[in-house]
Amino acid sequence: MTGVDTGLGREAAVDLGVFRSNVALLAARAVGGPLVIDMTADAYGHGLVRLARAAAESGADILSVRDQADADAISDARIGIDVHCWQTRRFAVPPAGSGIAAFGFGMELTDGAPDGVVPVMRVSAPVLSVKRVPQGHGVSYGFVYRTPKETTLALVPLGYADGLPRAATGSGRMAVGGTQFPVVGRIAMDQVVLDVGDAPIAPGDRAVAFGAGLDGEPTAADWAAATRSTAGEILARIGRRVPRRYIDREASR
Amino acid sequence: MTVADGAARIAPESVAIVDLAAVARNVSRFVLLADGAQVMVVVKANGYGHGAVEVARAAIQGGASWLGVADLAEAFELRDAHIDAPLLAWLHESHENFTAALEAGIDIGVSDLDQLESVVRAQHAVGAGPASVHLKLDTGLGRNGADEPNWAALFDEARRLELTGVLRVRGIFSHLANADDAEDALQLERLHRGIEGARRAGLQPQLRHLASTAAALRLPPMRLDLVRIGIGAYGLSPFDGGGSAELGLQPAMTLRSTVVAVAPSSDADFAAHSGIVPLGYGDGIPPQAAGRIHVTGDAGPLLVTRIESDHLVVEPVSPGNDVVRGDAVTLFGDPSEGVTAVDDWARAADTINYEIVTRLGDRVAREYVS
Numbered sequence: 056m057t058g059v060d061t062g063l064g065r066e067a068a069v070d071l072g073v074f075r076s077n078v079a080l081l082a083a084r085a086v087g088g089p090l091v092i093d094m095t096a097d098a099y100g101h102g103l104v105r106l107a108r109a110a111a112e113s114g115a116d117i118l119s120v121r122d123q124a125d126a127d128a129i130s131d132a133r134i135g136i137d138v139h140c141w142q143t144r145r146f147a148v149p150p151a152g153s154g155i156a157a158f159g160f161g162m163e164l165t166d167g168a169p170d171g172v173v174p175v176m177r178v179s180a181p182v183l184s185v186k187r188v189p190q191g192h193g194v195s196y197g198f199v200y201r202t203p204k205e206t207t208l209a210l211v212p213l214g215y216a217d218g219l220p221r222a223a224t225g226s227g228r229m230a231v232g233g234t235q236f237p238v239v240g241r242i243a244m245d246q247v248v249l250d251v252g253d254a255p256i257a258p259g260d261r262a263v264a265f266g267a268g269l270d271g272e273p274t275a276a277d278w279a280a281a282t283r284s285t286a287g288e289i290l291a292r293i294g295r296r297v298p299r300r301y302i303d304r305e306a307s308r
Numbered sequence: 309m310t311v312a313d314g315a316a317r318i319a320p321e322s323v324a325i326v327d328l329a330a331v332a333r334n335v336s337r338f339v340l341l342a343d344g345a346q347v348m349v350v351v352k353a354n355g356y357g358h359g360a361v362e363v364a365r366a367a368i369q370g371g372a373s374w375l376g377v378a379d380l381a382e383a384f385e386l387r388d389a390h391i392d393a394p395l396l397a398w399l400h401e402s403h404e405n406f407t408a409a410l411e412a413g414i415d416i417g418v419s420d421l422d423q424l425e426s427v428v429r430a431q432h433a434v435g436a437g438p439a440s441v442h443l444k445l446d447t448g449l450g451r452n453g454a455d456e457p458n459w460a461a462l463f464d465e466a467r468r469l470e471l472t473g474v475l476r477v478r479g480i481f482s483h484l485a486n487a488d489d490a491e492d493a494l495q496l497e498r499l500h501r502g503i504e505g506a507r508r509a510g511l512q513p514q515l516r517h518l519a520s521t522a523a524a525l526r527l528p529p530m531r532l533d534l535v536r537i538g539i540g541a542y543g544l545s546p547f548d549g550g551g552s553a554e555l556g557l558q559p560a561m562t563l564r565s566t567v568v569a570v571a572p573s574s575d576a577d578f579a580a581h582s583g584i585v586p587l588g589y590g591d592g593i594p595p596q597a598a599g600r601i602h603v604t605g606d607a608g609p610l611l612v613t614r615i616e617s618d619h620l621v622v623e624p625v626s627p628g629n630d631v632v633r634g635d636a637v638t639l640f641g642d643p644s645e646g647v648t649a650v651d652d653w654a655r656a657a658d659t660i661n662y663e664i665v666t667r668l669g670d671r672v673a674r675e676y677v678s
Contacts, residue, residue, distance in 0.1 A: 096590020
């Protein structure tokens with residue numbers, strides 16, 4: 056390999072401890088039936104095998120996946136859990152959306168997630184550069200945004216190729232240091248611009264697109280709300296340029 | 309597992325077929341159109357979802373003399389595949405370590421003095437010939453690139469470093485907002501002002517570049533020494549409401565899948581079945597298009613009624629064209645062949661064709677034909 060695959064410091068941090076406690080909480084409430092976890096779409100972008108192991112360890116009974124390749128990946132990793140894949144059964148149809156409470160979000164078709172589940176994925180990238188601009192400065196394609204007054208613009212290397220929906224142009228927000236700032240101008244393929252006003256933001260500060268929502272940052276549901284989308288879609292579509300980093304406090308104890 | 313289960317397993321998977329001959333032809337078209345300017349083909353974001361390495365090779369066959377990417381990870385992917393063409397990367401952290409990039413012969417787009425200093429550090433570490441840089445000017449877009457008040461200092465420092473043999477300013481460039489013709493003209497004017505300033509500082513950049521696909525097509529004065537072609541190389545139009553054919557371009561990607569199961573139609577009065585196709589939003593199919601997009605099945609057009617995490621549901625548009633398990637489905641491709649266009653998906657999902665192809669996920673196999 057040439058060089059270090061830096062990827063500009065983009066990352067999706069996946070907290071396995073949070074996932075385990077979500078699953079345990081659901082298992083405690085799954086009275087009278089098996090606990091089925093929907094692991095389609097690469098476990099909603101979290102990474103199938105890592106999450107399958109954590110689910111099996113935390114009280115899940117059945118994992119639901121699309122096809123045999125997914126089922127094989129789980130059995131090849133020697134994870135002992137019942138896996139149902141709808142595609143290999145003749146006339147089988149996909150199960151009705153079984154919800155993504157294990158990933159920290161409620162089901163759109165029922166009355167919400169059980170209390171206590173917490174979002175597992177946190178997507179962030181460093182601020183690459185900041186610039187002070189006068190009032191009326193255009194930002195990004197088409198100049199759909201012009202700065203209403205003198206302000207600081209911060210460039211963040213996350214774009215729609217990384218899974219931020221372009222439809223969130225005009226509504227998306229990111230947090231830097233616990234404070235949310237608007238994404239301004241069109242969301243581009245590789246980058247977005249934040250209008251941070253007079254906040255003392257510097258290159259290298261981390262901009263959080265979404266996370267658990269516990270430190271002032273938006274959640275995937277916030278990104279979904281303004282874009283005719285769902286938290287599940289926001290999570291599942293985080294792209295290949297965003298490396299997954301697994302946080303596993305339990306394993307390191 | 310029964311025999312029937314086994315039969316289901318060998319049904320074709322979903323596949324994105326990328327026509328590399330179409331890529332090469334599209335690029336050739338821009339080489340002709342550029343009228344002497346060089347053509348850089350932009351293969352960032354995994355070649356807009358088409359596969360960066362394969363597209364890069366086809367682009368060179370089509371006459372591109374440069375390749376462009378956003379970040380160094382994307383540049384290294386090309387060098388690791390032994391693609392040695394001139395290559396520019398322009399999106400970096402301010403204190404990026406450029407050592408490996410210089411070793412790999414990658415040209416660095418430099419937006420500020422910090423990055424210039426990082427290039428110097430890397431050149432000292434590598435110790436070979438001068439690093440090749442392109443100075444990036446912000447002429448109005450408000451993203452990266454140096455702001456006009458900082459140009460003089462950047463040019464002077466770059467010239468000083470040139471004289472010490474550490475680097476060579478090979479290019480000077482900017483990026484258009486494509487807001488309207490007047491704004492684009494203002495940006496060109498600012499870039500010319502920047503080029504003048506660079507010359508006054510003693511720099512002699514050979515490659516002045518500004519235009520991407522839209523301006524390369526529409527605005528000859530924007531072409532300068534090099535045009536950066538992204539979306540057009542993939543055969544898609546950068547313009548709202550315009551198709552590929554009227555620009556003489558051929559969409560390179562066709563997305564195919566299969567009906568893997570059938571279920572009773574959601575419409576009780578309608579005797580037909582719904583078909584289940586194993587492509588969902590986890591594969592990058594935008595759920596916002598559900599109910600608003602038709603695709604092509606073996607027996608005729610199908611309406612996409614739902615898009616879930618790992619599958620979508622189709623229903624025949626006219627009675628009698630029932631969906632049968634095993635039917636092939638073309639989600640999009642070249643509309644001149646009678647199938648749905650990427651542009652149609654973009655309209656149905658309230659977005660642009662770029663987002664449709666770029667977000668197509670890794671779990672969809674790419675198959676290359678040429």
